[in-house]
Amino acid sequence: MNLAWKEIKKNKVRFLILGSIVFLVSFLTFIISGLANGLSQDNAALIKDLPQGQFYMNEDADQTYNLSRIDSRIQEEILSKEKNAVAFSLQMGFLNDKDNKQQSVAFTTATDSTLFANVKHEEVILDSSLKEKGIKVGDVLKNNQFSGKFMVKGFVDQKKYSHAPVAYINKEDYQEIYRVDEMQLIFVPNGDSSKEYTGLHSFSNKEFLNTIPSYNAEQMSLNMIVWFLIVISGMLFAIFFYMMNVQKIALYGILKAIGLKTSKLFNMIWTQMVIITVISLVLSVTLSQAFNIIAPKGMPFSLTMETTTQLSIVFLIIGFIGATLSGLQIKKIEPLQAIQQGEA
Numbered sequence: 220m221n222l223a224w225k226e227i228k229k230n231k232v233r234f235l236i237l238g239s240i241v242f243l244v245s246f247l248t249f250i251i252s253g254l255a256n257g258l259s260q261d262n263a264a265l266i267k268d269l270p271q272g273q274f275y276m277n278e279d280a281d282q283t284y285n286l287s288r289i290d291s292r293i294q295e296e297i298l299s300k301e302k303n304a305v306a307f308s309l310q311m312g313f314l315n316d317k318d319n320k321q322q323s324v325a326f327t328t329a330t331d332s333t334l335f336a337n338v339k340h341e342e343v344i345l346d347s348s349l350k351e352k353g354i355k356v357g358d359v360l361k362n363n364q365f366s367g368k369f370m371v372k373g374f375v376d377q378k379k380y381s382h383a384p385v386a387y388i389n390k391e392d393y394q395e396i397y398r399v400d401e402m403q404l405i406f407v408p409n410g411d412s413s414k415e416y417t418g419l420h421s422f423s424n425k426e427f428l429n430t431i432p433s434y435n436a437e438q439m440s441l442n443m444i445v446w447f448l449i450v451i452s453g454m455l456f457a458i459f460f461y462m463m464n465v466q467k468i469a470l471y472g473i474l475k476a477i478g479l480k481t482s483k484l485f486n487m488i489w490t491q492m493v494i495i496t497v498i499s500l501v502l503s504v505t506l507s508q509a510f511n512i513i514a515p516k517g518m519p520f521s522l523t524m525e526t527t528t529q530l531s532i533v534f535l536i537i538g539f540i541g542a543t544l545s546g547l548q549i550k551k552i553e554p555l556q557a558i559q560q561g562e563a
Contacts (some may be wrong), residue, residue: 221364222513224494226487227494229333229352230463232458232493233459233463234491235563237455237456237459237495237536238495238498238499239499240455241452241455241456241495241496241499241534241538242391242502242503244451244452244455244507245283245452245499245503245531245534246502246507246532247448248448248449248452248534249503249504249507249522249527249530249532250338250507250510250522251441251444251448252441252522252530253447253507253510253511253521253522253524253526254441254519254520255263255437255438255441255445255518256520256521256522256523256526257518257519257520257521258437258438258439258447258519259382259423259434259437260379260519260521261379261382261519262379262380262382262431262434262437263323263328263379263380263381263428264377264378264379264380265309265378265379265385266424266427266428266431267424267428268377268428269334269376269406269408269424270408270409271408271409271423271424272406272407272408272410272424273406273407273410273411273412273414273421273422273423274405274406274421274422274423274424274426275289275297275403275404275405275406275407275416275420275421276403276404276419276420276422276425276430277417277418277419277420278291278418278419278420278485279418280420281464282420282430283430284309284403284404284427284430284431284557285310285403287403287404288401288402288403288461288557289306289399289400289401289403289404289405290400290418290420291559293416293417293418294306294402294405295399296416297407297416298405300434301407301410302385303332303333303334303403303407303408304327304406304407304408304410305330305331305332305334305335305403305406306330306334306402306404306405306406307327307328307329307330307335307403307404307405307406308327308328308329308393308397308399308402308403308404308542309325309327309328309380309385309403309404310325310397311324311325311326311381311383312324312325312326312362312364312395312396313322313362313363313480314343314360314361314362314369314386315360315361315363316352316353316354316358316360317358317360320352321351322349322352322354322379323361323383323384324346324349324385324386324387325379325380325382325384325385325386325496326346326388326396327379327380327385327386327387327388327392328356328387328388328389328390328392328393329387329390329402330390330402331478332407334406335387335390336341336375336387337387338372338387338388338389339389340367340373340389340391340392341367341368341369341370341392342369342370342372342389343360343369343370343371343372343386343387343388344371344372344373344374344381344386344387345372345373345374345375345385345386345387346374346375346377346378346379346384346385347375347376347377347385347387347391348379349374350374351517354371356372356373356374357370357371358370358371361397362395363398364395364397365395365396365449366395366428367390367392368391369386369388374389376392378516379557381431381433382433383420402499405419413490415530428502437506446528448524449530449533449534449537450537452537452538452540452541453537453540453541454541455541456537456538456541456542456545457541457542457544457545459545460491460492460541460542460545460546461487461545464545464546464549481549481550482559484546484549485543485546487537487548488542488543488545488549489542489543490548491542492504492538492539492541492542493535493538495538496534496535496538497535500531500534500535504527504531507522507527508522508524508527510522547548
């Protein structure tokens with residue numbers, strides 16, 4: 220520890236440059252991760268907020284939920300057998316507000332369940348984000364495909380689908396708008412994945428999320444960027460310490476000649492890596508959490524401490540691997556040869 224710290228103080232500029240780069244990379248990683256989590260919630264909060272269970276979709280729908288139609292007899296069979304099971308449908312649409320402006324929504328209807336808001340005929344419960352559009356409880360909204368009118372009965376927090384606020388409506392009203400009689404999906408909380416029903420394909424929560432095209436493509440792109448940044452940080456450590464070690468071959472040769480063990484030299488590198496990484500991570504975590512608090516309300520950004528801790532641990536592991544790989548050359552150094560090389 221003492222040897223590692225002395226070298227850091229001696230080469231302050233070099234270690235400051237490395238620390239600055241690690242800080243910027245880790246800070247960018249936290250920001251992109253927060254954006255990925257925020258977009259995930261904005262895209263599929265309606266589904267993500269459901270407990271773990273099994274989703275059932277018609278096999279002929281080819282894993283496309285809006286093409287799925289559940290036979291009424293199979294629906295009744297599952298709902299009667301499975302406790303807390305719910306059949307539901309969702310489809311993108313529009314509501315016209317009191318100023319006749321169209322508001323994009325995700326119409327959702329379901330059988331009686333505590334997992335979905337239950338509404339009466341010609342009533343609607345909306346995601347609270349529509350309050351910012353000037354919509355209030357008691358407002359009357361219209362839909363071009365619906366003969367009646369919708370009265371706003373209340374709001375729910377963080378219920379979105381495909382980046383659109385959810386609009387809970389009655390089953391009969393939904394059927395009139397979309398001219399369908401069957402529900403699209405069945406969800407069984409804590410369902411057994413081994414249970415199969417004729418003509419239906421089952422999905423876990425994660426598998427169902429991946430059937431949503433926009434969700435899968437969005438998350439895959441952002442997560443790929445996050446992992447690229449993490450790998451880059453490991454490469455930075457490897458390259459930095461490799462260059463440092465090349466410059467200090469003669470010094471390492473002398474240290475080995477006077478009896479300093481290779482393990483001590485590795486400990487010095489690891490200690491320097493930990494010091495730089497921890498300081499950089501403390502700064503980037505502080506700033507990213509501050510951004511999480513001050514981020515604009517409409518910005519889909521969510522960075523939990525759990526995600527931050529996980530990424531910080533990954534950065535430390537990757538840094539350890541990078542520093543270790545760069546130090547493998549120390550193991551091969553022969554004291555006499557290294558000293559002669561330094562004199563040359």
